[in-house]
Amino acid sequence: MIKKDRERKGISQKEIARILNVSTATVSLALRNSEKVNEKTRVKVKETAELLNYRPCEIARSLILNKTWSIGLIIPCFSIIYYSELTDAIQKRFREQNYLIITLSADTPEKRKEAITVLLNRKVEGFILPKINPDELYWLKKEKAPFVLYDRPEDSDYTDYNFVCVDKFKGAYKATEHLIKTGYKKIGFLCEIRVDEPRKRGYIEALIDYGMKIEKEWIIPGAGYYKDGYNGAKEILKMKKRPEALVCLNDISAIGAIRAFQEENIKVPGDIAIIGFDNVKEGIYSLPLLTTVDQMVEKVADEITNLLIETIENNKKEKRQIIIEPELVIRESCGCEIKEKEGVTGKNNGGDEE
Amino acid sequence: MIKKDRERKGISQKEIARILNVSTATVSLALRNSEKVNEKTRVKVKETAELLNYRPCEIARSLILNKTWSIGLIIPCFSIIYYSELTDAIQKRFREQNYLIITLSADTPEKRKEAITVLLNRKVEGFILPKINPDELYWLKKEKAPFVLYDRPEDSDYTDYNFVCVDKFKGAYKATEHLIKTGYKKIGFLCEIRVDEPRKRGYIEALIDYGMKIEKEWIIPGAGYYKDGYNGAKEILKMKKRPEALVCLNDISAIGAIRAFQEENIKVPGDIAIIGFDNVKEGIYSLPLLTTVDQMVEKVADEITNLLIETIENNKKEKRQIIIEPELVIRESCGCEIKEKEGVTGKNNGGDEE
DNA sequence: TCCATTTTTTAAAACGATTTTAAAAAACGC
DNA sequence: GCGTTTTTTAAAATCGTTTTAAAAAATGGA
Structure with a gap:
């Protein structure tokens, strides 16, 4: 009909x-x-x-010109603040260049494949993807669409792929170093379960470089959720020998840890210093304000945009790897600069929902 | 070429x-x-x-079938958690029905118009839009695309438009009522600057219904940002006669208020009870956990999906207005459990044992 | 074998644009 | 007024798909 x-x-x-x-x-x-x-x-x-x-009718134009001016962006979830900040940043830049970003959330390989297929059928000209596994990479390579990963692929020859990521090793190193320089001697780490996690290596290397002892017990595994931080803190409270500072794998778990300590009347900072990772908006809702490592969302978005558009428009075949250095954001939770009370005017105040 | x-x-x-x-x-x-x-x-x-x-090639199919299976969703911002939760929920539902949601963020009428134009040229089959002003509504009506608003349009004959929203009046009423029933007598309201705000009416009406006095000074205006809650609380602290409970227009400002009170060693709850509005994830990061009013994101997404798909596929011309009743989420910040327990203990035992 | 059905296949037109080719119209010089 | 050059427009091809109407092939019955 x-x-x-x-x-x-x-x-x-x-x-x-x-x-x-x-x-x-x-x-x-x-x-x-x-x-x-x-x-x-x-x-x-x-x-x-x-x-x-x-x-x-853009559809008709696309058909005849063989150009859709659209890019597929896959994120694990919209409501994890880091990804929505990234989405915002990426979208803004591509729109300036007259491309439309189509954002889909997918958190498993199957859903990702399905989402990518939908977008391939719509003839997007490229993809921006999270860290995906080697099977997916292999599958994707058969398609002709160029893509940029916003994290470094593991277990693969990464020089085969475009990616843009922050140097998490260095971030954790800087965080640990900051605690050391502030004067803390006993530093724990709330780490990801995964063994060869760059953040963990950064933590350990900093300790080694500054001649500090590594206390196995203080490396507490978790998955990065609020409850992992919360539970990790409770774990610490059970120890006879407690750390006096804690590096967390991300902001959310850091906030979970802070809450757990406060519940038991342990002061943060004072009794224990806590540093996060991400510099996500939640950090300026916490009391104390969270000291953290900035993941540089804007810079990441910039690089992704440049790299992908160049690849598409110049039909570039060579792959590029861009690694961005994260920056320390010093607020209150490590107690080094308590006087600066600017929590209220911090980065993007969040806001009303209407 | x-x-x-x-x-x-x-x-x-x-x-x-x-x-x-x-x-x-x-x-x-x-x-x-x-x-x-x-x-x-x-x-x-x-x-x-x-x-x-x-x-x-979906593009070619779209052209011949005059059907794009795409819907435009405009949100003010990705990184306001309420909107990303809504996006997630809406996207999931439309994907089940084989529609693709294209989400664009735009926070001013101009940007919205631009975004809508982009999507119109791409021949989306419908729109899901935030509360927009009468000019925009008038402009949109000239386009043939159907749309559903996810808030009630103001200053217009709203029966002319499809919309799905939560009954904010009732939400605020419930919040206020909850405080009253918990035993608080002096209740303040952190309100939006806008005069005829439904939440404000809900607050006032509840006070009236329960025969309580309205204290003008306790109605504190703000814009709904974190800092508004923070500043509002500081305002309260300056008063000679302070409220003992506070209804906030949203969760973010409630969290701001909590922080301000805690900074001055005012206990929440205990010295002051605080209730939010939205039931956003931040509420479970706060200490105390935020008691709030749930905006029912999932239900809203459900109704939007049904309404829009029905409109598109059956070419329905009649407009429908769907109003959803929000629900109370009782956590810690109003201390009701504690009070109730005390109350119950008192009644039953009349006793003085610990 | 032949005709009538039924099943299977196909040529051609359509969707809404862009681009190319070629022809028509205008401008110009002699 | 005629030939040549320049400007403007019309017509046709194209993109990848779907659909219609008709042709072709297969099947069945007499």
């Missing part, structure tokens, strides 16, 4: 051409301000288009 | 037809499992398609 709903269809160049008694070629050229049509005609066409509320 | 980049193009039905020496009609029908082609042919076509990694 091709012609059903005709009344809902908009007007086309053909219609304008019919009305003005010119050819569709003239209309097409006039609308794109071609020098090939004389001015009077051009003005007339544009006026009529305006009058009839003409909307160019 | 129509044929540039040919090497990047995928293979088409035409190509499959050429290889198998059949017509494109046969290929098209076979791929969609039509009964019109006999099984042998169908299998052959599908095998070949699989082998060549054929990807249907």
Whole structure:
């Protein structure tokens, strides 16, 4: 039933051409301000288009031009603040370049594959993807669409892929170093379960570089959720020999830990210093304000945009790896600079939902 | 330059037809499992398609079928948690129905208009929009695309529009009532600056219904940001006659208020009870855990999906307004459990044992 | 074998644009 | 007025798919 709903269809160049008694070629050229049509005609066409509320059909353009100006972005979840901040940043940049970002959330390999397939069928010109596993990478390579990962792929020859990521090793190193320099001697780490996690290596290396002893018991595994921080802190409270500072794998678990300590009347900072990782908005809702490591969302978005657009428009084949250095954000939770009470005016105050 | 980049193009039905020496009609029908082609042919076509990694071109399908299976969703900002939760919920539902949600953020009328235009040119079949002003509504009406607002439009005959929203009046009423029933007599309200705000009316009406006095000074205006709650609390601390409970227009400002009180060693709850509005994830990061009013994101998403898909697929012209009743989420910040327990203990035992 | 059905296949048109080719119209010189 | 050059426009091809209507092939009955 091709012609059903005709009344809902908009007007086309053909219609304008019919009305003005010119050819569709003239209309097409006039609308794109071609020098090939004389001015009077051009003005007339544009006026009529305006009058009839003409909307160019991007679909038809895409088909003939073999260009969709769309990019697929896959994130694990919208409501994890880090990803929504990234989405915001990426979207803003691509829109400036006239590309449309289509964001889909998918948190398992299966869902990711499904989402990517949907987008491939829609002929997106490229993808921005989270860290994905080697199987997925292999599958993706068979498709012709270029992509940029926003984390470094593991267990693969990473020079085969475009990616942009922050140097988590260095971030954890800086965090640990900050605690050491502030004067803490006994430093624990709330780590990810995964063994060869760069953050963990950064923590350990900093301790080694500053000649400090590594206390196995103080490396507490978790998954990075609020409750992991909470439980980790409770774990610490059970120890005979407690650390006096704690590096956390992310802000959310750091906040969980803070809450657990406060519940038991352990002061943060004072009794224990805590440093997070991400610099996510939640950090400015916490009491004390969270000292953390900034993941540089804006910079990451910048690099992703440049890299992907260059790849698409110049049909670049070489892959590039961009690693961004994270920065320390010193607030209250490590107690080094308590006087600076600017919590209220911090980065993006969050806000009303309407 | 129509044929540039040919090497990047995928293979088409035409190509499959050429290889198998059949017509494109046969290929098209076979791929969609039509009964019109006999099984042998169908299998052959599908095998070949699989082998060549054929990807249907949704663009071409859209053009001929006049159907894009896409919906535009405009939100003010990704990184306000309420909107990302809504996005997640909406996206999930539409994907089940084979629609693609294209989410764009835009926080001013101009940006919204631009975003909507982009999506109109891409021929989305409908929109999901935030509360927009009458000018925008008027402009939108001229376009043929159906839309659903996820808040109630103001200053307009709202029966002209589809919308789905939570009953904020009732939410605020419930929040206030909860405080009253818990035993608080002096209740303040952190309100939006806007005069005829439903939440404010809910607060006032509850006070009236329970025969309580309205203390003008305790109605503190703000914009709903973290800092507004923070500043509002500081305001309260300056008063000679302070409220003993505070209804906040949203969770974020409630958390801001909590922080301000805690800074001055005012206990929440205990010295002052605080109730939020939204039931946003931040509420479970706070200490105390925030008692709040749930905005029912999942239900809102459900209703939006049903309403919009029905409008699109059945070409419904009548507009519908769906109002959802919010629910109280009782956690720690109003201390009701503690009070109730005390109350119950008192009544039952009249006793003075610990 | 032949005709009438039924099943299977296909050519051609359509969707809304862009681009190319070629022809028509206008401008110009002699 | 005619030939040549320049400007403008019309017509046709194209993109990848779906659909219609008609042709071709297979089947069945007499």
